[in-house]
Amino acid sequence: MNRQRQDDHDIILAVRDLVVEHDGGDGRTVHAVSGISFDIRRGETLGLVGESGCGKTSAARAVMQLPRPTRGSVHLEGMNLAALPRKDLRPLRAKFQMIFQDPIASLNPRRRVRDIVGGPLAVQGELGTEEKNRRIAEVLSDVGLNAEQTMERLPHEFSGGQCQRISLARAIILEPKLLICDEPVSALDVSVQAQILNLLEEMKARHALTMLFISHDLAVVKHISDRVAVMYLGKLCELAPAEELYRHPGHPYTAALLAAVPAPDPKRPLGRIDMVAGELPSPTDPPSGCRFRTRCPHAQPLCAEQEPKAGEVSPGHTIACHFPLSG
Amino acid sequence: MAMPLLQVIDQRTYFETGRGLLRAVDGVDFELHQGRTLGVVGESGCGKTVLARSIMGLLPSNTRVGEGSRIIFDGRDLGALDEKSLRALRGSEIAMIFQDPMTSLNPVLTVGKQIGETLIRHHGLSRHAARGRAVELLRDVGIPQPEVRVDQYPHQLSGGMRQRVAIAIALSCQPRLLIADEPTTALDVTVQADILDLLRRQQIERDMSMILITHDMGVVAGRSDEVAVMYAGRIVEWAETPELFRNTRMPYTAALLNSIPRVDDPPHRRIDAIAGRPPDLIHPPKGCLFAPRCGHVEQRCRRHSPPLQLASDGTHAQACWFPQSVGTTP
């Protein structure tokens, strides 16, 4: 990507040619992520959307080095995490934290909230008990929980939304620079989802966070992101500022995704999804050339022969398509 | 007006739990006419799934149904039918589709056998005829190469295809009422649109009635004739679909609509989340159950529970003492 030089010091996370492959079990290789590159600038939220099986979660975990990517580099504030030895990586982990989709499964059912939220302090810091407790109480009230009433309880005594708040408290207690959110609101009810989204925005402002926000929900992603990247079958299709992407989708897949979003408004005509019916190809045997071509209504012979390179159509708007949509 | 196909009268479905009696569905009334789609919308725990199961007569053993509760389908009181007649009704006249097509299909039977089974049992078709009919149905629900797919097992199909098969099974006996419980929640957004369109098309073509249960206002907006919003075991607002969205009266419905992030909104708009949590259905508070979270609450709301009142023109009903045209933020 041709970002201008003077922006470089502002880039907190730079991912280059990230590849995640794993063993499919029957001797075949699953190509979960096949060479994606993107930057995140300090203080911004990058949304990563795609449907199930597109590799967005694998990409997020590769950034977290859990497990490490098969190939490619992940530079956090100039340091290549993918090349660091284990012992040097461990203290750095305080700088990048993650929250997960399942609010219940991400908390240990046998540990009290105090120990769950204080876990990172115990691992990373050398604070005294009193100081530790003060921090835990502080961060719990930060995420909207009553510290006194929650500290000594077990996770099963809380609702999904409250569990997600506890997860968030654990993630921000070390004041990380980067917060990776993997579908953090997908398991929640609409009204609770709204509370958590607002809370994430508040926390971002208060703790000067930079976020990578992963979701399958285009409306949610637009709400929280400054820029949005669309992923399909292990590749990035399109990356643009949020408004721009939703107003002028250039990749046929982005357009199809947008058309499919059900709007809570009966006056809005139901969009026709411009996509060839059929199955998502298997990530063990992805199509040649452009990965979307088997379902793309505009596919040409060229699309099967040559993989489209990401090209910039307007400042900051890149599309990986031989025949991008216009208008 | 013609007699409604389905009448639900004062339905109360309670569960005995370790902590006491849980009022999952607590006094629900509605009618559904032939050829109409009713969307039932609400959040987890509002009782929408229990309502569907109550109509199907598929309830666990710790259930208590209210004394005056009646479900009348096509003039027959389902509560008065014996188990055998109920079984005959299920699958032939009333069919149901579930959220997870993986668990609702039998993993060890081919798709064709599962569709054919109901045809052979309810309609006495021969094995050969049933298979032919299965292929036809698979084509109807938009499955490519139905002659090949008919001999495949559920695990060989994608999630969307499995839900299409589940729909084919539900349609196989020409039901008059189809209950779809969160039929697209487990599916990707592009697949969801296809499945919803398929359901709506089949409902209109076959002149069926349909109850579409979902947590997503966006799902019912374009694909239902009327919408019932449920909260804490009750219907709190009912109206024809365009009317409900245009002229929202119940504060809960409005709050729910406002808490949905929209694709048209600019990034970083603060969402109007609903504060607090739904009430405990074992020890519900007095008065309107939404009062503790309502932005328009008055003294009366905390003392007396508002009934579902139908407006004089008969197109809109709400359970609220102070209905307003609150509308939704643009």
Next chain:
Amino acid sequence: MVDGTYDETPEAEADGQAEAIAAHRRRNRLGPIFWIPLVWIVFVVLLAVLAPSLGLQDPADIDFLALQAPPNEDHVLGTDVLGRDILARIVYGARVSLTVGVAAPLIGLVLGLMIGIMAGYYRGWTDEIVGTAIDTWLAVPGLVILLLFSVIFGGSLPTVCIGLGLLFIPAAARITRATTMNFANREFVLAARAMGASDLRILALEIFPNIVWPLVAYILIAIPIAVVIEGALSFLGLSVASPTPSWGGMIAEGREHLEETPHISLIPTAVMFVTVLSFNLVGDTVRRRLADLRDRAI
């Protein structure tokens, strides 16, 4: 069931809670099928512990005047073939049975836990090596192992405990491995790794508290099994060497004289039967309780 979970404030729960707990207690009150066996177990344990200070006769003392005597004033439960007091031998035999019954499963559990948790957490080649080792170990007949053990190290109490303990390793390792795998993929483990926690810390603080209850349940099954096996070993002369009394050994000594003096074999048989049954009954109830607790916590 109702769709989904309810959002309940911890505060709102409190009012209904006391009443609910009372109702729960009433429903789950423990009956005589739990209490009677428990009382028996406590009784046997007390006897075994306090044996030297109970004023019993020496279990090795031979009363030449009362060989194979039926119960009488001098010997409450009679004497055995060599004229030794059966009551004293039963009480001292309980020490052997209970020691082996508890120690052997514990030894197996501790070793199996270490092996299983490694295999379940690290997977890969660790898992393969452990799996193969366990399969191999299971293919060797247990009796042969115990025979070798008693031949090489002699029939002392520690030898029997360790030898029998080794036989409990495979099951303990497999249970640990399966439960560990179940939890190792949960996101809270991922979260711990994301905060830079060491493997040891993850195993001790995140995984172990979650697998400890299935293992306690396993121990409860293993204790009565170990008591029975120890009995069988003594019967075959592979357990503690004479003259140390053990229940199995006593049954064996009396078998030649079953027709004239059946009490020599039957009394220890009955004691062992009641004890094993008690362990099973108490264990079942406790395991059901543990499962309930687990369901509520997850």
